[in-house]
Amino acid sequence: MKVVALISGGKDSCYNVMQCIAAGHEVVALANLKPYNETEIDSYMYQSVGHEAIEFMATAMDLPLFRKEITGSSTNLNINYSPTKNDEVEDLFELLQKVKLELSVEAVSVGAILSDYQRSRVENVCSRLNLVALAYLWRRDQSELLQEMIKSEIDAIIVKVAALGLDPSRHLGRSLRLVEPHLLAMHEKYGLNVCGEGGEYETLVLDCPLYSSRIVIEESEVILHSNDLIAPVGFLKLNNLKLETKLPQISLSDRLSSITIKDSDRYITDCGEDSIEINCEDTPDTSYNIQDIREFRHEYFGYEFTCSKSKDGWLWIGGLCGNSSDCEHALKEALEKLKSCLTANGHRLEDVVSVVMFISSMSKFVELNRLYVEVLKHVNPPSRACVEVPLPKDCPVILEVLSWSNLGSEVKGDMYLERCTMHVQSISHWAPANIGPYSQAVRIGDIIHVAGQIGLVPGSMHIVQGGIASQCQVAIRHIGRIINAIDNNVNLRHVVQATCYVNNKDLIDIARKFWEAKTNSAIVNYVVVTTLPKNALVEWHVWAHRYNSSFEFEETGKCINICSVSIYRRCNYETNVSAIVSHVDSPLDLKLELSIELYTDVFNYILRKLQSGLEDLETSICNLKIFYNVQKEIVIKDIIDVLNELRENNSIVYVLVPAVDLYSEHTLLSISGVRLP
Known part of the structure; x- marks a missing residue:
């Protein structure tokens, strides 16, 4: 299928794009909802921190980018969403509707992992536009998933923290690869979601196999939202960015070939602890057909x-x-x-x-x-x-x-x-x-x-x-x-x-x-x-x-x-x-x-x-x-x-x-x- 990828700048949306390609789909465009006032906003649906890097990501992926400002708010908070005037979900509907009018897309890539609130709203929009939602990260084990992302050469940094065990002064701007042991420790100690799915932290992908150029942060500053002693909230404001061409210049398929990404069948055959060994030497031929059973049909x-x-x-x-x-x-x-x-x-x-x-x-x-x-x-x-x-x-x-x-x-x-x-x-x-x-x-x-x-x-x-x-x-x-x-x-x-x-x-x-x-x-x-x-x-x-x-x-x-x-x-x-x-x-x-x-x-x-x-x-x-x-x-x-x-x-x-x-x-x-x- 031809896919438009919803990207926030973070690791989840990028890795789901890689999963879509591994599943045989063609990603033809990117779509992003940006904050109306060009700064970080609170939203139940969208990541806004790191929005300054979205256009650089599109250039690095060599894909057309569709963007729209978030004008709505979280008006309808019901689990079962129905179209609601001035709700931020309608911004997503309008964005994807525009994409569909201009491009022949059949599916939407979405990096949801655990939030039924987000998943159900994307599915609502997709249903109204006759699109298929592709959410390959859905309900994955987060520790396993984070390790998989890092092994797949996703180089991401933390750009927002809002959880017990994470400190803006220590963790903002740090590489996810380096912070992984601390995230696992905080999961054991406080129950923190390792992938940040509970809003504990947000990331920005500076480099990954999807990019032909690497994003470089030349100037940034820490903005402290809340100086709470237990769980301070802060984010990284990106003031100056540039792209740095990766050498040697090779195609997307060659970049992806250097890493191991499971296809759909591998997620089934690599059963791990779910596997069972049963002696099936006497398994019957699957072409077996019962003798014309229609002769046994009873009268009404x-x-x-x-x-x-x-x-x-x-x-x-x-x-x-x-x-x-x-x-x-x-x-x-x-x-x-x-x-x-x-x-x-x-x-x-x-x-x-x-x-x-x-x-x-x-x-x-x-x-x-x-x-x-x-x-x-x-x-x-x-x-x-x-x-x-x-x-x-x-x-x-x-x-x-x-x-x-x-x-x-x-x-x-x-x-x-x-x-x-x-x-x-x-x-x-x-x-x-x-x-x-x-x-x-x-x-x-x-x-x-x-x-x-x-x-x-x-x-x-x-x-x-x-x-x-x-x-x-x-x-x-x-x-x-x-x-x-x-x-x-x-x-x-x-x-x-x-x-x-x-x-x-x-x-x-x-x-x-x-x-x-x-x-x-x-x-x-x-x-x-x-x-x-x-x-x-x-x-x-x-x-x-x-x-x-x-x-x-x-x-x-x-x-x-x-x-x-x-x-x-x-x-x-x-x-x-x-x-x-x-x-x-x-x-x-x-x-x-x-x-x-x-x-x-x-x-x-x-x-x-x-x-x-x-x-x-x-x-x-x-x-x-x-x-x-x-x-x-x-x-x-x-x-x-x-x-x-x-x-x-x-x-x-x-x-x-x-x-x-x-x-x-x-x-x-x-x-x-x-x-x-």
Whole structure:
């Protein structure tokens, strides 16, 4: 892509430009917002100190420079920014709009590391201008990142300090390379951000491989903002600068070739402490195809969607589908049903937390996604997972939706829940960007719902090379990073329940080994589907809980007639939340149809275990995601009749999903159940 780089003069914006080039993008221009009064100003968004050097940087990089004065202020301080008159963000919009009118640019380089405030505002501007944000430094380990910058021959000096442990008289004008040990020490002692991302210090890049000439400061002075005894604030005013040609004169590509900058793939393959070694000698051929699964497609089983609402504001909707063999018409109808159901229960589209899309053909994904975006197009959309399964011809789309509405004044004390959304749209090396219709994760109170994760290389958004082993490792790492980003006290071990989708039964054991190498605290349902997004081999869809350590584990089961029912249960009695994964197995040679009485006993048993020992049974929701093996003799209508009868006395929401295969060759049904208060 052709990129315009936002530069402040500091190390972060310069190093992100180098990252863009390493990722194969072409940087065609620089853009900068300068202080209106030509002096240092306070801004939540922009670095103004060192502004005197910006034109020298553009000359040194031999790139056109677009500049605009900052006329607005920090008017809109909300986390979720919307266009606001006289806000400084609108200065950025006008600047990039001008660039786009004059040059054919597709993306914006931004050096954000940790600030959601800055990132979300740049993403807002990019979205309005149909540009992609490239933020390759996002959520990098700051100690590692600073060392990487220095090794990449970025010669920067400190031009502003504003933190405990930094002194204007000692540190202004000092080389970052020399100050690095002190920054690391202050991080250990006071928690200082090593890269200065908390505003502790700002830098000016005097030289780097992007420059054909070096910036020389001939005259400067220290301006003391605050002479605070604990954390004095001061900056360096640059009175006289010049460029000094570097010899020998060599091209940009030759200058960059002399240093090591990782490309997008290297940030995945160099896993460091995240790496796992699993013996995958028996990894199946990834070209394996299940025999024409379409012969197993059942006739349309024609059941109405189910929904139920809890006292805590949860609304679960299962089995939303359209009565059409055309995928697009079916999704339109399903979305209309969704809107009607939300309205009838006092919810809005903005309240939706999570959506699972089961579709009959991944080849229709682009068209379906376009329709989806037209409806769920608000800021901070829900998380989402999407897989292809062998649906009946007359039911090409099924949706499962979880929504939550803040009950406001109706809720008191401990029952109050808070909503937090992680929707990162910038391309980075952190985790896959979600540009547009869905968020990486949504947290409601203590519960975190994560979007389905596959083995994408974040920097390129392509599937990682290396087959199932690499895809498992990368997808699991994405889950851990996303959960930790939405709550830094939470990690992969807080996952309560997961569904692992694979496109080949022989991959299940490998996926299980990788998951259990990282955590065994979750109960996992393994399901074989026909196709996953981008032809991935594996996709994980999980939810986590802040207090997973308080969840108890139970493994139980019983024989019911000719079937065995096994149950893996996680339960938190204090919060009245529970989850199960249940397998209903029968002998391999079973040919007889199972009776309605047997199904009744099976689902009564599963519901009892899901709610065992919990309170508020009348106002809670039990959601059942029932995967059935299309290669087995199963009468879906009988299951529907049994579930609908149980709904007369229980708040049950269910969705029936056909699967190519399940965990065991004996498994007829594999059920993921969740109980919310």
